[in-house]
Amino acid sequence: xxxxxxxxxxxxxxGGIELTAEVKSVNNRFLDISVKSPRIFLAEEExxxxxxxxxxxxxxxxxxxxxxDKREREKVYTADVCxxxxxxxxxxxxxxxxxxxxxxxxxxxxxxxxxxVRAEECFQADEALLSALSRAxxxxxxxxxxxxxxxxxxxxxxLLSRMQTIEELTGQIAVRAPLxxxxxxxxxTERIGEYLAGKxxxxxxxxxxxxxxxxxxxxxxxxxxxxxxxxFREICALPEVGRxxxxxxxxxxxxxxxxxxxxxDKELTALALAMKNEIEKVREQIQNLE
Numbered sequence: 001x002x003x004x005x006x007x008x009x010x011x012x013x014x015g016g017i018e019l020t021a022e023v024k025s026v027n028n029r030f031l032d033i034s035v036k037s038p039r040i041f042l043a044e045e046e047x048x049x050x051x052x053x054x055x056x057x058x059x060x061x062x063x064x065x066x067x068x069d070k071r072e073r074e075k076v077y078t079a080d081v082c083x084x085x086x087x088x089x090x091x092x093x094x095x096x097x098x099x100x101x102x103x104x105x106x107x108x109x110x111x112x113x114x115x116x117v118r119a120e121e122c123f124q125a126d127e128a129l130l131s132a133l134s135r136a137x138x139x140x141x142x143x144x145x146x147x148x149x150x151x152x153x154x155x156x157x158x159l160l161s162r163m164q165t166i167e168e169l170t171g172q173i174a175v176r177a178p179l180x181x182x183x184x185x186x187x188x189t190e191r192i193g194e195y196l197a198g199k200x201x202x203x204x205x206x207x208x209x210x211x212x213x214x215x216x217x218x219x220x221x222x223x224x225x226x227x228x229x230x231x232f233r234e235i236c237a238l239p240e241v242g243r244x245x246x247x248x249x250x251x252x253x254x255x256x257x258x259x260x261x262x263x264x265d266k267e268l269t270a271l272a273l274a275m276k277n278e279i280e281k282v283r284e285q286i287q288n289l290e
Contacts, residue, residue: 001241002290003151004028004059010139012132016071019129021063021136023052023144027287028060037065040125041133048137055141056148058242058290063140065133084116148290155285156236159245162278162285163232166252169275170225173259176268177218218262221255228252242289249283 008023033049041048052061087110095103110116125133228251235244256276263269 001152001156001236001239002145002148003155003288004148004242004290005151005288006144006147008140008142008144008147010136010141010143012136012139014132015128016069017128017132018068018070019132019136020066021133021140022066023061023063023137023140025056025059025061025144025148028058031056031058032060033063034061035063035065037063038067040067040129041065044125044130044133048133051134051137051141055145056290057240063137065137067129069129071128079117080115084110084113087113087116152289155288159282159285160233160236162282163229166225166275166278166282167229169271169278170222170229173218173268173271173275174222176265176271177222218259221258221262225252225255228255240290242286245286245289246283249279249286252279252282 004025004027006025010021012019031053033052035045035048037045037048048063048065052063088105091103091105095101228248232245232248235241235248238244253276256272256279260269260272260276263272
């Protein structure tokens with residue numbers, strides 16, 4: 001069992017390359033991957049996403065790549081002739097407007113002007129950068145997976161503990177439910193006896209009690225709750241449980257709501273509401289599961 005929440009960091013520092021990969025994941029219904037990296041890794045984004053998919057199947061994942069490349073490499077400069085000509089035309093216009101100003105322009109003058117000479121940027125990662133990216137990303141994803149696994153096991157312990165509480169409440173409801181109809185029969189007998197001065201029609205009492213018992217019968221709901229509890233524990237042993245448990249909790253809620261609606265007993269209603277509270281806590285927790 002894995003949580004959808006986690007963080008991982010991987011770093012490679014060698015030969016003038018300092019590359020850091022950070023991966024953060026949070027809850028999401030499906031797998032959603034966001035990558036933010038230097039432009040030099042633009043062509044590698046799909047490979048980065050593929051690496052994330054090997055570790056994560058569900059959740060929103062943010063990947064951050066930072067790079068400092070201090071390697072000594074030969075730089076290539078190019079001259080933008082169009083920009084230089086534009087500067088020259090501007091100089092000629094000033095000469096005409098200010099004929100008394102001496103023209104001391106030279107080639108070195110143009111080399112110092114902004115945007116005339118530019119350093120060519122490399123927009124393609126070499127083998128050393130790709131290797132550093134792969135190792136840093138694997139390190140970050142391994143750390144993320146370990147954190148998600150640890151958090152998932154903690155959630156599993158909490159969920160199974162709450163399921164134990166739900167099972168205990170189900171047992172208490174099962175014990176209480178048959179007593180409600182008998183108490184209703186006794187109260188009905190006393191009330192009719194008071195009105196009729198002790199003359200009670202036993203057949204009518206039994207009929208009314210039977211109708212009440214049938215109306216309030218929750219045997220099917222209790223049976224389904226027991227089956228859901230068993231299924232919940234079995235699912236918790238699987239690697240990916242989020243969607244399955246989410247559906248199962250809806251079934252828990254349906255049965256619990258039916259028990260509440262059929263309840264005509266204060267104690268029974270209190271037990272059902274306590275169960276509903278535990279189910280809601282379970283629902284909140286499984287939103288974090290992959």
